[in-house]
Amino acid sequence: MALETCGSCLSCLLIPLALWSIVVNILLYFPNGKSSHATSYQLPNYVWYFEGICFSGVMILLLAVILITLECSMFYRCCQSESCNKTYRSFISIVLTLLGVAFSGYSCIIFTLGLIQGPFCNSSGGWDYIFKDTAGRYLTDYSAWSRCTEPANIVEWNIILFSILIALSGLQLIICFLKVAAELKRTLCGTYSVFVQARTL
Numbered sequence: 001m002a003l004e005t006c007g008s009c010l011s012c013l014l015i016p017l018a019l020w021s022i023v024v025n026i027l028l029y030f031p032n033g034k035s036s037h038a039t040s041y042q043l044p045n046y047v048w049y050f051e052g053i054c055f056s057g058v059m060i061l062l063l064a065v066i067l068i069t070l071e072c073s074m075f076y077r078c079c080q081s082e083s084c085n086k087t088y089r090s091f092i093s094i095v096l097t098l099l100g101v102a103f104s105g106y107s108c109i110i111f112t113l114g115l116i117q118g119p120f121c122n123s124s125g126g127w128d129y130i131f132k133d134t135a136g137r138y139l140t141d142y143s144a145w146s147r148c149t150e151p152a153n154i155v156e157w158n159i160i161l162f163s164i165l166i167a168l169s170g171l172q173l174i175i176c177f178l179k180v181a182a183e184l185k186r187t188l189c190g191t192y193s194v195f196v197q198a199r200t201l
Helices: 002-027 045-049 054-070 082-117 142-147 154-200
Strands: 121-123 126-128
Touching: 002 054, 002 154, 045 082, 054 082, 054 154, 082 154
Parallel strands: none
Antiparallel strands: 121 126
8 A cells, every 4th residue: 555655756756866867977978077078088988878868867757757747637538437547547657667667777787887897097008998807896996096097086986976877777766666566556456446346236
């Protein structure tokens, strides 16, 4: 019952997560607040996937708005009975939320790969992914971070922002799973109650 009641507020939680995802992804393009590295394409390749802006950002935001609209009782009627109408809306919500699972899950994978790969930075050997062969071990090897000389503090910048994006897309994924569970329960219970009412008549 608690999950069913919470189902309507889960969609609202996706909106701030999507907005934060867009903001944090935009920050990745401006290391230390400078745009020179973006204009020179001196950024990690995973940054150019625009995952935080497109998939876990705009797409999740659109899905959240549609789901909230669907939850309005006066939005749409597909058939004569109210129970049929609610079941139909729940089915649409499930399909849309599964899309949300795909968007946030894919984004989470890309952000994780970006974190493991490490930043694209200038070192003694020139511009390169100097941590790409460490399989993410550089994350705890703080002494190796100083190998990146430009942009300044790029390792910390990358780790913090990618970690935040992973957390945001992970929360979106959890919320979408909970939303699917809530809508499935609502649909199945609603369908069962329709059958019971029809049988009693």
